[in-house]
Amino acid sequence: MGDAFLVRARRASQGVNHYWHDARRHVPDRERADHPAGQRPAFHAKHARRPERHARDQPVDEAGDQRIPGGRTRAGGSAEGLHVYKLTSYPVIGLPTLAIPPGPKPARFGINQSYVRALTAAGCAPVLIPPIDEQDRLRSIYERLDGIVFPGGADVAPEAYGEQAIQNLNIIEPERDRTELTLARWAFDDDLPTLGICRGQQLLNVALGGSLYQDLHHQGATTVEHSDADGRARTALIHRVRLDPDSRLAQLIDETSIDVNSLHHQAVKSVAPRLRVTGKSDDGIIEAIESPERRFWIAVQWHPEEIDDLAWVQRLFQGFARAAQPSG
Numbered sequence: 001m002g003d004a005f006l007v008r009a010r011r012a013s014q015g016v017n018h019y020w021h022d023a024r025r026h027v028p029d030r031e032r033a034d035h036p037a038g039q040r041p042a043f044h045a046k047h048a049r050r051p052e053r054h055a056r057d058q059p060v061d062e063a064g065d066q067r068i069p070g071g072r073t074r075a076g077g078s079a080e081g082l083h084v085y086k087l088t089s090y091p092v093i094g095l096p097t098l099a100i101p102p103g104p105k106p107a108r109f110g111i112n113q114s115y116v117r118a119l120t121a122a123g124c125a126p127v128l129i130p131p132i133d134e135q136d137r138l139r140s141i142y143e144r145l146d147g148i149v150f151p152g153g154a155d156v157a158p159e160a161y162g163e164q165a166i167q168n169l170n171i172i173e174p175e176r177d178r179t180e181l182t183l184a185r186w187a188f189d190d191d192l193p194t195l196g197i198c199r200g201q202q203l204l205n206v207a208l209g210g211s212l213y214q215d216l217h218h219q220g221a222t223t224v225e226h227s228d229a230d231g232r233a234r235t236a237l238i239h240r241v242r243l244d245p246d247s248r249l250a251q252l253i254d255e256t257s258i259d260v261n262s263l264h265h266q267a268v269k270s271v272a273p274r275l276r277v278t279g280k281s282d283d284g285i286i287e288a289i290e291s292p293e294r295r296f297w298i299a300v301q302w303h304p305e306e307i308d309d310l311a312w313v314q315r316l317f318q319g320f321a322r323a324a325q326p327s328g
Contacts, residue, residue, distance in 0.1 A: 090125035091146035091324035096180050097128050098153050099173060115151050115197075118305040122317035124324065129183070131175040138179060142186055147193035147296075147324030150180055150200030152303060155266055161211040168215035170265070181207050188274075188297065193323040195316075196299030198264050201289060204299045208272035215265050222283040227265040234306045238262040241287040241302070247278035249288055249298050252319040253312040260287070260302035267301060296323035 095116070097109040109130040119126045124147070132138045142148075157172045158165050160181065165172075184207035187194045196204040202212050213221045224239065232238065237259040243250040250256050268286040271277055279288030279300070291297035296319070304313045 089326050090123060091321055091326060092144060093119055093124045093126050093324060094129050094141065094145045094148040094183070095119075095126050095151060096148075096176065096183065097130050098176060099131060111151060112305070114303075114305040114308070115149065118308040118313075118317050119149065119321075121308065122314070122321040124317075124321050129179070131173070131179040133175060133178060135182065138182060139186075142183060145192065146326055147195070147320065148183060148187055149320075150184065150194070150196045150203055150299075151305075152198035152200065152263070154199065155214070156199065156202050156206055156212060158212075158214055161206045163211065163214070166214045166218060168218040168265075177203075184208075188291070188294065191294050193296040193320060194294075194298075195296070195320050197305065198301060198303055199266075201299035201301050202266055202268060204297075205268045205272050205275060205289060208274050210268060210272035210275065211270045213267050213269045216267055216285065217265070221267065221269075222285055224281070224283045224285075226262045226267070226281075226285065228263045229265075232262075234261060234263060234303065236261055237307070239281050239283075241279045241281055243279040243288060244277075247288070248290055248292075248296075249278050249300070249316075252298075253315045255312045258312060260300075260304075261307055262301075263303055264301060296320060 095111055097111045100108050100110050109128065111128060116126045126149075127141075127145075129138075129141055132141075154171045154173045154176065155169055157174055157177050158169065160177055180203050184194070184204050186192070188208065194204070196202075206212065213219050216222050216226055226238075228234070239260065239262055241258050241260050243256045243258070245251075245256050268277075268289060271286070271289060274293060275289045275291055275297075277286050277288070278290050278298075279286075281287050285301070287301040289299050298316075298320075304316055307313055308317065
């Protein structure tokens, strides 16, 4: 299927065509020696210019910033410009956001720019989704998506997987949980390409019936520091993850052993029945899960968007973009 184009017409402003003129007309009559004061000079053919279309009246291909010949002129001297926009088939990818409470600035929604950067580099068109409790409105957004990425952020509320909060639980965002759990279940039911990152992996697992370690150290899951409590850089490669060679993730990135960054204090505990473990760290923490039933339903515990200069990370995002590519 060829490229689609959006064409919009714009009428140029009507007015004097300043390109038909006597080049000497700007000289005051009293200073002209070739005719009596107060009389308008005759039109001198040698000073006439060919009628030219002003650049702003030409049709514009704004996608390539090129002028397109062939605009037509209406009777009365006005011109109509055609603005042509190339509609490239970028997959539209939803990115749920977090609520940022008021402080020096008003309350707002946001997300780390690294997610947008990584998706854009892979050929996607990311759109941000605020937490929305009204399902009809949320569904209206969801229906326009070709894929969805569940990003990192606050802890998933333990009530979502049938537990009571422990002392070491961090910030929770109930409205965000409700929005993302709804989106995740819709995406699974509809086989919408889905990528989970850090909290996103935990949320996808909970959405399908799994549970989490609320805090890895407090609950004795590991003695290794997986969080950034030690002040590590977000891009620091902290530990190794070994992948199942038969997993879609391993085949997609063409790796079975990778060094990753690590910025989490929670992790998957019991895996949802319709998901399977595809990667673990050396201390046994689940670092990757996926659904064998779906085209692309992959989640990782690390933050690939922060280390997207690595070739295997680029292959991950490019594979997601291909899976989400609109058909036709």
